[in-house]
Amino acid sequence: MKRIAVVGGGMAGVAAAYELARCAREGAELEVVLFERSLRLGGIVETVRKGGYVIECGPDGWVTEKPWALELARELGLDDEILGSNDDQRKTYVLVGASSEHAGTLQVMPDGMRMMVPMDLEALEASPLFSAEAKRAYRGEVERAEQLKAAVPESDESVASFVRRHFGDEVLEKLGAPLLSGVFGGDVATLSVRAVMAPFVAMEREYGSLIMGLQRRGEKQQGAKSTVFTSLRSGTATLVERMVATIPPEWIRLGATVRTIARDGQRWTVGCSEGEQCRGSDRFDAVMLAAPVDVARSLMERVSAEAAALMTMEASSAVVVAFGFPDATKVPVPAGFGFLVPPVSSVGSSGRAGSMLLAATFVDQKYDCRVPTGGRLLRAFFGGAAAERLMGCGNDEIAALARMALARILGPLPDAEVTVVRRWPRSLPQYAVGHLERMAKLDELLDELPGLYLLGNGYRGVGLPDLIRDGRQAVRAYVRG
Ligand SMILES: Cc1cc2nc3c(=O)[nH]c(=O)nc-3n(C[C@H](O)[C@H](O)[C@H](O)COP(=O)(O)OP(=O)(O)OC[C@H]3O[C@@H](n4cnc5c(N)ncnc54)[C@H](O)[C@@H]3O)c2cc1C
Structure with missing residues (x-):
């Protein structure tokens, strides 16, 4: 019997636990503990379903070209849920000419x-x-x-x-x-x-x-012929929910924060903060570290300071604000998926609401099945320094800022019937120049630490398909021995 700890229940950790459960069903003798700090699995993947709106708080789909998420969806029996983006309406706009005096205009990116x-x-x-x-x-x-x-x-x-x-x-x-x-x-x-x-x-x-x-x-x-992006009708969280349904419930510990990991002869000791479901510390044959890279780095410091140093990276924060409107005709937007705001526009209008916006999605035009009949769903995305500044603001203040920023560009907006605000602090690790070389060195160091795996968006890709591929591959490599 092999005991495996999976630390972190975002897409990466859940994909690993799902694959472990699959291997166990196929006869591998495994006992797994999935430690998740919060009371919910999915991490940045979160779908709010409310009043007929399907609101993505993090990823709203994935790039179709990378096959691993789609393969997983099919394996989970989600064929009827698979939803391609409306590529016949795929237009993206760029805000040009914005300054403190002018809202700027949306100019369409050329086709192709x-x-x-x-x-x-x-x-x-x-x-x-x-x-x-x-x-x-x-x-x-x-x-x-x-x-x-x-x-x-x-x-x-x-x-x-x-x-x-x-x-x-x-x-x-x-x-x-x-x-x-x-x-x-x-x-x-x-x-x-x-x-x-x-x-x-x-x-x-x-x-x-x-x-x-x-x-x-x-x-x-x-x-x-395939669409550029793929999602699921009921939202990306369905992928997590379906995987979780196949993981033995006794493997899952929510509200369990891992505080330490240590090499213990041929095995690993994982220390967890005391909680109802935590037993202090426990021994494992392998640890799959799928917590955010900042957390993983601090856990690694006592295992290998050299590896931890290679895991030091900048990470950008994100704030997402979604507004659901019952009557799309009262929220006119140009045909297309949304718009981008070049950083140069923000230079000219620093301090203004419009300046902080990075992008917006016309969700109901990008994907079907996201709104009640006749509705409109807009999603504003703030990143980098702007998101950092918003991190300390209350939901109402963030929603008001997002609303102002959108209205400045799109025109006056009626009251939304649903508003969702999410902050994702330091959620997007920045792969700086030399990242691949650093990761190759990190892999060499990990070769000296058998049974330890680093999963998640800090290493080999930030997209959902990359994380699914990585989590599953690590498990197969471990189980095969
Ligand atoms: C706003 C936004 C939009 C995005 N859009 C897309 C998109 O459209 N398509 C796409 O493919 N990708 C997208 N991404 C990227 C993608 O969503 C993320 O890279 C991915 O979800 C990260 O998954 P993860 O498992 O690595 O980390 P996380 O989701 O951060 O999960 C880590 C988990 O570890 C837990 N944890 C933390 N510390 C501990 C601890 N000490 N002990 C136990 N548990 C701990 C956390 O609570 C969390 O649940 C987006 C990201 C953001 C922020």
């Missing part, structure tokens, strides 16, 4: 963009979003393909430097920065391009030009 890279240069030509100079930079990128290929940097670089080399400053400011901060809440000047934009780095190596790379890949993939 993959992040900041266009597949269709003709669509780009017609777009009012970019100046003539930026359009020239885009065209020039294809012409410079050989030169770019020959000059591929030997080491990692920041996202800012990568985007600037290919397309120049305007594209970086208008699209690169808001797109990346919309996902990572971070600063493009420090984010590692190899860690967060690996497919584009691979394209640069193969083709030099990213536009050319995307076009060639598009040709290869013609016929493959």
Whole structure:
């Protein structure tokens, strides 16, 4: 009988516990304890279902291209729940010209963009979003393909430097920065391009030009029809709920905060704060550490100071505010999924409500089944320094700020019938330049600590599919021996 501790019940920890339960059903002799500090499993994954609205407080779906979440949903019998994004309406807007005096205007991103890279240069030509100079930079990128290929940097670089080399400053400011901060809440000047934009780095190596790379890949993939994003009708939390339903209830300890882990000969001792379900400390053959990276780092300090040092990273906070309106006609929004606010807009209007917003989603247009008939659901996203400032504010104050920020851009808003505010402090670890090398060193150190696994969004990807893949893979590797 092997005893395994899973520390942290977010997507990563629950996916690991789910896989352990599966292995146990298949005959592996396992006894597992899943320690979760809060009284709820799912961590950042949380869906509020209220009055016909399906409100995502954290992730609202996942990138379809990464197959592991979809595979899991199918395995859990959720085929009828699988919901693709409404890609026929997929338009994203960028707020341009915002300042303390002007709200700015929403300009649509040209069709066929993959992040900041266009597949269709003709669509780009017609777009009012970019100046003539930026359009020239885009065209020039294809012409410079050989030169770019020959000059591929030997080491990692920041996202800012990568985007600037290919397309120049305007594209970086208008699209690169808001797109990346919309996902990572971070600063493009420090984010590692190899860690967060690996497919584009691979394209640069193969083709030099990213536009050319995307076009060639598009040709290869013609016929493959899938939406860009996938979610579940009843929300992403269903994935967690269904996994939890397969985990033996006696394995799960809620309200159980792990305070220490220590190597104990060939085994591990896990110390938990006293609570109804906690027995002080307990011994295990393996520990799967799936708590947020800040917590994991402090737990690792006494196990390996060197490993803990490699786990030191910046993390960005996020604040999400959702508003449900019963009558969509009273909340007119342009067709599309939502808009991004470039950081440059915020520079000009610091201190103003609109300045703090990073992005907003027109939820009912991005996915079906998110609102009662005729309703509208808007979701505002604050990240980075703005989210940090909001962390100490009350819900009413945050909701009022979010409402003002949205109204400034979209026009007056009626009263919402449902409002949800969530703060996620230091929830998005920043993969800084050199991240992959640091993780490779961390893996080497972990080789010396058999039975210890680091899971979660601090290491090998922040998206739900990455976390599911990682958690399940770690379990299979351990159980196989
Ligand atoms: C606002 C927002 C939107 C996002 N949108 C998307 C999206 O659309 N698609 C996507 O794929 N990804 C998205 N992400 C990223 C993704 O949601 C996260 O990376 C992921 O949910 C993190 O899961 P995790 O298990 O690593 O960590 P967490 O969800 O943080 O879980 C860690 C758990 O550990 C527990 N814990 C902490 N300390 C202890 C302790 N000492 N002992 C025991 N338990 C402890 C915590 O209570 C928590 O439940 C988004 C993230 C945010 C913040």
